[in-house]
Amino acid sequence: MKRAFLAAALAAACVPALIAQRPSGGEGRVVARARATIAGEGIKGTAEFTEIARGTGREVQVVVRVTGLTPGLHGMHLHAVGKCEPPFTSAGGHFDPGPYGHTDPDTNHPFHMGDLPNIEVKGEGEATARATTTRITLSSGPLTVFDEDGTALIIHANPDQGITGPEKSGVSGGPRVACGVLEKMKQG
Numbered sequence: 001m002k003r004a005f006l007a008a009a010l011a012a013a014c015v016p017a018l019i020a021q022r023p024s025g026g027e028g029r030v031v032a033r034a035r036a037t038i039a040g041e042g043i044k045g046t047a048e049f050t051e052i053a054r055g056t057g058r059e060v061q062v063v064v065r066v067t068g069l070t071p072g073l074h075g076m077h078l079h080a081v082g083k084c085e086p087p088f089t090s091a092g093g094h095f096d097p098g099p100y101g102h103t104d105p106d107t108n109h110p111f112h113m114g115d116l117p118n119i120e121v122k123g124e125g126e127a128t129a130r131a132t133t134t135r136i137t138l139s140s141g142p143l144t145v146f147d148e149d150g151t152a153l154i155i156h157a158n159p160d161q162g163i164t165g166p167e168k169s170g171v172s173g174g175p176r177v178a179c180g181v182l183e184k185m186k187q188g
Helices: 002-014
Strands: 029-040 043-054 057-067 072-079 115-121 126-133 152-156 176-181 183-185
Touching: 029 057, 029 152, 043 176, 057 115, 057 152
Parallel strands: none
Antiparallel strands: 029 043, 029 176, 029 183, 043 057, 057 126, 072 115, 072 152, 115 126, 152 176
């Protein structure tokens, strides 16, 4: 019993604390919104992003709805370039701005600013994922996804293993099967 508790505590400590599986509660003010239309071979969907100011902090709520994926877990990340030309390598590496940023999808993982939880697809190929992150912003600032080359949401063929691996090892999800460029939505 003690060993199981310790293992669970260690696993929880290793998961990035800035990402949650569901939106947090409490009142807040919507600061900005964005949307992406997701497409891939036989895959379509949408991603909605809402930045909310709460007290002195901000968070971005993400809701992804997609159809046409194979059943199981699929890695899902924000990538550094807002381009979706198949096979979606045009989207670059993982979104990870800053003086110490490292965009290689498999190294420094799962600590990129653009890392999101896996999306789980049931037997019918449909899935909805909800996550909340404080690692990005939709408004201006050093963590904005709306820099000079934009940002794309990528869904991978395989699950993100949540570990750091060698370059091109595929531990973050492997092949890219769907992509959507983030676009600002007007407030109002």
